[in-house]
Amino acid sequence: MDVLNKRSNRKFIIAGVVCCLVTLTLLTLMTRLGGTCQIHHSPVPPYLDKTAQIKHPRKMDENKIEVDELLQKIRVISDKIRQLEHKIEPSDQELDASNTTNWNNNWDKMENINRTVLYKTHITLVVGGESKGGQITPKGLRQMSQTAVAIRDIYQQRTVRIIHAEDHSSKRSAIEISRVTHGVISQDSLLDGGYPGTPDPVVNETALPLMDIRGYVEFRDSARLEAGFRRFIHHGEKMEYGTVLVAPEVVVKYFILRSLQLPVSMWQRLSLETGSISTIRVEVHHGVLVSAIGSIGHLTKE
Numbered sequence: 481m482d483v484l485n486k487r488s489n490r491k492f493i494i495a496g497v498v499c500c501l502v503t504l505t506l507l508t509l510m511t512r513l514g515g516t517c518q519i520h521h522s523p524v525p526p527y528l529d530k531t532a533q534i535k536h537p538r539k540m541d542e543n544k545i546e547v548d549e550l551l552q553k554i555r556v557i558s559d560k561i562r563q564l565e566h567k568i569e570p571s572d573q574e575l576d577a578s579n580t581t582n583w584n585n586n587w588d589k590m591e592n593i594n595r596t597v598l599y600k601t602h603i604t605l606v607v608g609g610e611s612k613g614g615q616i617t618p619k620g621l622r623q624m625s626q627t628a629v630a631i632r633d634i635y636q637q638r639t640v641r642i643i644h645a646e647d648h649s650s651k652r653s654a655i656e657i658s659r660v661t662h663g664v665i666s667q668d669s670l671l672d673g674g675y676p677g678t679p680d681p682v683v684n685e686t687a688l689p690l691m692d693i694r695g696y697v698e699f700r701d702s703a704r705l706e707a708g709f710r711r712f713i714h715h716g717e718k719m720e721y722g723t724v725l726v727a728p729e730v731v732v733k734y735f736i737l738r739s740l741q742l743p744v745s746m747w748q749r750l751s752l753e754t755g756s757i758s759t760i761r762v763e764v765h766h767g768v769l770v771s772a773i774g775s776i777g778h779l780t781k782e
């Protein structure tokens with residue numbers, strides 16, 4: 481949109497400049513051709529005043545030289561206009577989707593790292609199975625056996641590493657995914673849930689910390705969520721194609737928003753089901769692609 485707006489704005493400006501130049505050139509041409517006109521001061525408009533006389537009419541060859549000079553000037557001006565018009569067309573680089581004014585290409589500060597030693601990364605984010613009172617429910621376990629099969633289908637024979645948060649649902653879900661995919665499991669406290677900050681808008685007040693401790697909770701948790709994002713979502717330095725993160729819903733939402741460079745205050749605008757899969761792809765040259773958000777196509781209805 482920005483590129484289009486800029487293009488049409490520039491077109492308007494150039495059209496204006498062209499009009500002015502053409503008008504000026506024509507006026508000059510007419511004045512020169514007519515020579516010096518002296519017009520009697522009278523209330524009659526000049527074009528009706530028969531007494532208006534042309535003094536010292538110029539010779540034909542003098543006029544011809546001036547016309548040639550003017551034509552030459554017009555040619556130079558139209559060349560300039562053509563050059564400007566050429567500039568209206570955005571270059572391939574400008575059209576590159578990863579290069580808009582709003583997108584920061586150097587979001588993970590890896591811009592100066594030799595791209596030939598970077599790899600594509602494919603990160604699957606899983607919201608753990610349904611839980612009640614801090615424990616995964618039988619339904620949550622059934623969800624996870626289906627989610628595990630879906631993840632195995634995504635990565636096929638590739639090695640998968642599974643990293644999970646400390647809560648019971650994330651832990652049990654990771655074990656189930658590992659059982660099916662034979663992935664290596666580890667736990668990381670940077671994936672633990674938390675409060676990213678005041679949502680915009682506030683969709684569900686009861687999901688927020690109590691008012692008097694809100695500032696403290698935000699101070700503590702927002703730093704952890706950001707650290708988690710920086711640890712797990714970036715260009716690949718190794719051939720770690722398959723990374724599966726199993727974490728509470730809010731962590732998945734935070735990672736999706738941050739990877740798309742959207743304000744994290746939007747976090748209550750997303751709602752992800754338990755057992756759902758979201759996918760972030762970090763391409764070596766072409767930025768970030770989120771190809772699934774809270775997908776539950778692999779789950780059967782209960």
Ligand SMILES: *[C@@H]1O[C@H](CO)[C@@H](O)[C@H](O)[C@H]1NC(C)=O
Nearest residue numbers: 573574575576578579580585
């Ligand atoms: C992005 O586009 C601007 C012009 O809009 C250009 O000057 C700049 O070189 C481009 N950057 C990259 C990395 O392509």
Ligand SMILES: *[C@@H]1O[C@H](CO)[C@@H](O)[C@H](O)[C@H]1NC(C)=O
Nearest residue numbers: 591592593594595596597598
């Ligand atoms: C990037 O790495 C490749 C492979 O190691 C090397 O051939 C190339 O010269 C490097 N390019 C730069 C700009 O360092």
Ligand SMILES: *[C@@H]1O[C@H](CO)[C@@H](O)[C@H](O)[C@H]1NC(C)=O
Nearest residue numbers: 683684685686687688689751
């Ligand atoms: C609001 O948040 C609470 C606590 O997280 C949750 O139990 C409740 O289901 C949420 N309500 C809606 C409408 O999402």
